[in-house]
Amino acid sequence: MVYSRLPFPMMRGDQMTVAHLLSFLAARGHSVDLYTLAVDGDLTGEQSSWLQRNCRTVRIYEQSWAAKLLGLVLGILSLLPLQVSIFRNTKLRRELAASVAAGEYDVVYCYYPRTAPAVPRSIRSTPSTVSFLALQLSQTLNTKRMARNERSGLKRMVYRLETVLMSRYESRVWKDFDKTVLIGPADVEAVREQCRVHGQPEIDNWIYGAHGTDTDKFVQAEQKDVVPGRVIFSGSMLYPPNVQAVLWFVENVWPAVRAAHPDAAFVIQGRDPAASILELDGRDGIWVTGTVPDVGVLIRSAQVCVNPMLAAGGMQNKLIEYMASGKAVVASSIANEGIRAPREALIVEDEPEAFATAVIRLLEEPATATDLGTSARDYVLANWTWEKHFLDLEDEFHGALSAKKRPLGVSNHAD
Template structure:
C-alpha cells in the first residue's frame, strides 16, 4: 500500500473505520508483495477482506473479450468474474447500503447493482446507493498519454485505447447513483466527451478529491536545504512520470546546468524503469529509486519540480511538495487538479524555456522560495487534508440513503 491510489484507498478505509462504518473490501491482488504489518492493518481496518488473484493469461483473455464488447483494455483486464459474482451476490442479499467502486476499471463489477443516476431513493427501496470514483477524465488522460508516447507502436495503442475509453466513459456513469470526480475540469472534459458521443452530459457527479498526510509531509527545520538542488518524486515506472523526467532531462536540465554548473537533481521513487535509470549517467543527476522516506529527500531540495506532460487529476507529489513548504515549478497539467494559484503558491511553466527560467530564478532566490513555500503549506492545510475531503464524501453517502435509513444502518448495514 505504497502507491498513490493504494494510499488513497487505505486512508479512506481508515477514515470509515474511525467513523464507525463496517466496510468490506473486494480487491484484485496483482501480485505486489505486502508486508505482514500491512496485511494485518488491512484486516483490522475492514470487516471482511476478499482478495482475487490477477492471473496474466486469464486477464489477457478477459481484455480481448472486453474489446469485443467495445470495453477499454483496462476495463477488460480488471473485470474479474469471481469478484463480480461474489460482490453481486452480497449486494443482492441486501448486505450493503453503499457500494463504492474505486476507478472506472472496476465498473463492470458493480454496474447496475443499485439505483441508477437521477432516481431518488424511497423509504422502501432496499437497493444500495452506488458510487463510481471516476476521479479524473480518463478520456483526457489517455489522449495525453497517446500524444506523448515515445514511439509509434505505443502511440497507436493508446490512440485506440483512448477511443474505447471515450465511448465507455461517456455512458458508464449512467449505471451508478453518483459519479465521484476530482474537480470541475474533469466534469468539463467528461461532458465534452459525452456530447461528442451523442449522449447527455454527466449530471450525477459529486466532487471527491483526496488529501495528504500533513504531519508526515511538513516543513523540516532539522534538515538543511542543499544549495541549487532539485527533487522530483513519484513512482518511477509509471509512464507519465517516466515521460516527465525524460522531458525535463532533455529540454530543461541542460539550461539549468549551463546557468548553474553546480546544480544537482535527484529522482526519488519506487521501481525506476530502465529509461529512468539511464538518467543517472547525466552530470549532476542521481536516481535514488526506492527510499524509506521520500519526505527527507524533498526536505533537502531547494526546488521541487513536477514537469508532467500527460496524465491529469490528482498529483499527490504536488500536494506533498506544497505541504512540506517547498518552492515548486510545475506544468499547467500537473496543477489543474490541485488548483494552487500560480505566483502565490507555486510557479507554473509550460514550455521548456519558461520552466528552466523559473527553476533557475528560484534556485537563486531564497526569499522567494520561502514566501512560496509558506503560502503553499497554508494552501494545503486549508484545502487538501484527508479529513476535509472524506467528511464531504461521507455527507454524500448519507444524502444518498433512503429516508429514515439510519435505523437500518445502525443495525448492521455496511459499505462495499
C-alpha cells in the same frame, strides 16, 4: 469498497487513497467489506492484519495472467477499454451481486473504472443502497495526453486505441451509478465532452471528491535540511506520464539551469525507474535514486521541486507532498489542474524557457523560495488534508441515501 489492486504497498496514489479511506471509514464507525483483486503486490503479515482491523471482511480475488488474457479477448469483442477488460473477475462480480441482493450494504463504492462492471446496475433502482463510482480523473483525457507525448510508436498506438475505447466507455459508465466522483472541473468537462461526442446525455450525477496528503509525514523542512542547488522530481518512475515529464525536463529545461548553476543537481526520486531514466544517472548532475525508505526526506532536502507533467489528469500527489513540505515548486498547468493552487503558492509554467527561468530564480532567491513554500503549506493545510475530503465524501454518502429514500414527488431541494 470495490478496488482493482491490493492497497499495499502504498506506492501509487490510488493505493494511498484507498488505504487512507479505509482507515477513515473504520475510525468513523462504518463497517466496510473490501472486494479487491490480488494484483500489484503481496501483503505482508502486518499489512494483512491492518486490513483485518479496518475492514469487516477482506475478500481478495486471484487474477491470473490467463484470466487477464481471457478478459482482454472478451473485452475487445465488446469494445471495452483494455484497462477494464483485464480486470474482469467473474467470481468477484457474482459474490458482490449476491451480497447486494441480500441487502448487506448502504453504499457500494467502486474506486476507478476498472472494476465498474462488477457493480450491479440494479442498485440504481434499489431504494436502500446507493452506488458511487470514483472515476476520479478522465481516463480519456489521460490516455490522449500520454499518446501525444509517447516516443515509442507501438505504445503510442496502444494509447490511441485505449483513448478511443475509453471515450466510448466514459460517455456511458456513469449512468450505471447514483454518483460519479471526479477530482476537478477539467475532468468533469472532459467526460461531458465524451458524452457529447457519443450522443449520450451529459453527465449530471458528478460530485467533487479529491484526496489529500499526510501533513504529519510531509512537514516543513528546516534550513539545515536543504541542500543548496538541489532540484527534485518525486514519483513512481515506472509510470509513463512521470517518465515523459522527467525526460522533457532533462532535455528542455535542465541544460539552461546547469548553464546558470553548474553545481546544481537534479534528483529523480521514485521506485522502479524505467530504462530511459536509469540512463540519466550520473550525467549532468543527475542522480536517479530508485526506491527510497521515505520520500519525504529527499523532498525536504530540495531547494526547488518540479512537476512538469505533460500527461495525466486528476490531481498530483507529488505536488501536494511538495507543498505540504513547504517547498518552492515550479509545475506545469496540467500538474496543477486538479489542485488549482493559486500563484501565491505555486509557480506555473509550460514553456521550457519560462520553466527554466523560474527554477533559476528560486535557486538564486532563497527568500522568495521560502515565502512561496510557506504559502504552499498553508494552502495544503486549508484544502488538501485527507480528513477534509473524506468528511465531504461521507456527507455525500448520507445525502445520496437520504435523497434516494425520499418519497417520490418530494423535492430534493430545501424550501
